[in-house]
Amino acid sequence: MIFATGGIKGGTGKTTIAVNLAVYLSNLGRDVLLVDADDQGSSYEFSSQREATTEGKMGYTLIRLSEKSVRSEVLKLTDKFSDIIIDTGGRDTISQRAALSIADVYLVPFNPRSLDIWTLEPVEKLVSEMQIGNPKLRAFSFINRGDSKGTDNQDVSDLLSESETVTYLNVILTNRKAFANAISYGLGIAELKPSDPKAVGEFKNLYDSMIKALKLK
Template sequence: MAARIITVAQQKGGAGKTTLAAQLAVAWARRGNRVAVVDIDPQRSLANWHAFRMEQHPDGAPLHLSDVAGWRLGTELDRLRGRFDMVVVDTPPHAETEARAAVRAGDILLIPIQPSPMDLWATRPTVEMADKENTAALIVMNRMPPRGKLPEVMLEKLLEEGLPIAHTKLGNRVAFAASMMEGKGVVEYQPSSTAAREISALATEVLATLKGRDRRR
């Protein structure tokens, strides 16, 4: 079976794309899937994290890295499809040609959004890009505080616009960043933590969404 391509994109920078991509990749790898991560962001944050992971935890859940220029993405994905179960693509911010190509190639697009007006305003163009490329999109509410009115207001506005929102929400938890600092995913770093439960639930939800689309085809 060909690999599932999961693209992580958001027009606004700093929304947590790389952390989301790495955390999901580890969660799927820990379940026994063959997982590759592809970093086409010039900042190379995912590639640098992967290099640190390999140095510190060579026996951890295996993740293959493809660190390629965006214009080579199509060729690289063709090479990876038959070798892996899941391929997670981390993209540059803004609606650049490389990000658009990654969205087009994806089976699903994950869009992290933080509780801020800027994130909210940046999300609609990213969803529109997915619509134009005929790629299913799923908004992931990220770094949500335990209390406060802003997340509720944002959720209401997203729902009013009919945008696709994941049921699983990720809290503003230190464990996500701390695990990345160790070259790990949170399911390895603190497997019994709330953060680990959240990312595991999201990993399950993404797979269920993909299977649901398969049944409707």
């Protein structure tokens, strides 16, 4: 399966989700390729840190690609890996479109803030355009860095669930220090010590609810 993380907003958690998915799937024993298709290189930086932390036993393969090669090089590698995760940047770029031209699943995190929600419409438009050439593409939204209290999560989840193009996964990854800490050590959320079981559970929920939604159609 080819997963792409993306959207039209920076700092929403695209890299956090991409690297956690890479670690999670590789810990299940799958052959995983993580593609850093963002010029900022955050997945690459994470993987360098992970390589040091795990003494070379990262568990997945990391490559960096940009623009049209995101499509052409990944297509050459699809037979070699069970899962490919492409981390794209937060803008409508050639790299992101190249990823969406071959992806099965598009994961778009939203922070529960107006500036994030206002990008839903351009994301829907991007998905509709990409589905013309890649009809198998399924797009999912979810809340990342959700608030621990207040009503903003609910307001945003109401808005996201109205979309017909981008399926809302009813899971919230709360704003938790553990997610940021794990990243800085090059670890997946379930590998962090001391463990944060709530954070681990939230990521697992996201994965399970995505798999469930994929089976529905």
